Amino acid sequence: MHVPDGFINAPVSAVTGVIAAGAVAVSLRGARRELDERTAPLAGLVAAFIFAVQMLNFPVAAGTSGHLLGGALAAILVGPYTGVLCVSVVLLMQGVLFADGGLTALGVNITDMAIVTTVVAYFIFRGLVKVLPRTRRSITASSFVAALISVPAAAVAFTFIYALGGTTDVSIGKVASAMIGVHVLIGIGEAAITALTVGAVIAVRPDLVHGARGLTQKLKLRVDGELVDAPVAEEPAPVAVAARSHRKVWISGLIASLVLAGFVSFYASANPDGLEKVAHDKGIDKKAEEHAGSDSPLADYGVKDITDSRLSGGLAGVIGVGVTVVAGSGIFWALRRRRTTDADPASTGSTPASASAPASASASASASEKA
Structure with missing residues (x-):
């Protein structure tokens, strides 16, 4: 769903750029609260994995393909604020290095593919998790539904943006029906990839999944023929939790990303994706402009001069x-x-309140003795 240059006029592109910049700024602050010793090293890997899987276009209808958007996956794995940043990093790399998605349309793409998908998916996911039993299966199922809905939501958002700033005179009703229809099908693929990935990580390290935090299963003991809850063990200290190596997960994820992008991507569908197909069929692409980086060494996901x-x-x-x-x-x-x-506090030179209080008390006591 990468929007190229020329689809959306300059004023609306500028407005979405401001929206995207504001959302990224808010996400930078929010991500500082989400990231900890467990998830910070993996957030960059999540972005790389999304980049790799986005190269794997899968067929969804006659002459049409789809690919992962990644907002739901990122939000559930590392949190909504960090998720927005993950997808934004991917879109930036794709636009600058691979000429995929217009540079003037970067704000449109971040707003549509990073913000809308992440926010919609995470709200749906959190709502489902609250009403369903908190188990691994329910979290995996919730991630499926959240990802499924996030894709047509992005299609609706694009239609709205196009209604405001589209550069061609095309019936918005036709654009909406075509976009939503094909992206419902793409959403099924997105949901399957998201659920499989979330389920795989939960099976190995549920503590690394932001959406599965607090997921515990009570142990049962048989006492006098009856099953009773086992005594709850003390929570490990944060340092002890952080000490659990995530190196294996990181290496496994990186290898999987490299294999998907470096080998499996060769077998991806060559059909145009949902937006490209709709744009061609409905005439949205009449004023599409050539990407400014179309002659870059990595344009169109190929290395220049390698035949x-x-x-x-x-x-x-x-x-x-x-x-x-x-x-x-x-x-x-x-x-x-x-x-x-x-x-x-020591890093900023400030004195903790707990340290200053005893000092004040000592000073008062000394004054009393002198009196």
Whole structure:
């Protein structure tokens, strides 16, 4: 659903740019509260995984394909604020390095694919988790439903943006029906990928899944022929929880991303995605402009001057995963460090209230003795 340059006029593109910038600013602050010792190292990996899976277009209808948007997956794995940042990093890398999504339309794409999908998916997910039994199955099922709805929600958002600033004279009703119809089908693929990924991580390390925090299963003991709840063990200290190695999960996720982008992507559907198909059929693309980076070394997910399509696409995918994981990890590491610095009064030179109180009391006592 990457919107190219020329689909949306300059004023509306500018407004969505302001909205996107504001949402990213809010998310930077919110992510500082979400990221901890467990999730901060994995947030960059989530961005890289989304980049890799977005290269895997899957067929959804005759002559049409779809790909993961990733908002639901990111929100459930690392939290809604961090999720917005993850998808935004992916869109930035795609637009700048791979000429996928217009540069003047970056605000439109972030608003539609990062903000709308993440917010809609997370609200639906949290609502379902509150009413369903808190089990691994219910969290996986909730992630399926949230992802399923988030995709047509993004289609509705695009239709609204196009109604405000579309550059061609096309019936909005036709655009809406076509966009929503095909993206409901794409949503099924999105839901399956999201549920499988969330379920796989929960099965290995539920403590690393933001949406599964607090997920515990009570142990049962048989006493005199009856099942009773086992005594609840003490919560491990935060340091002990952080000490649990997530290295295996990180390495496994990175390898999976590299394999998907570097090898499996060669077998992805070559059909146009939902937006491209609708734009061509309805005439939305009449004023589409060539991407400013169309002659870049990695444009269209291929390495320039490498004639072998399999090798060219694979190398481009591997480079994209590497750049995304480095950029994302750098951002989230900096946010995590900023949170740690803010939480440490000594780092800012301030004196904790608990330290100043005894000093004041001592001073008062000394004054009383002199009197």
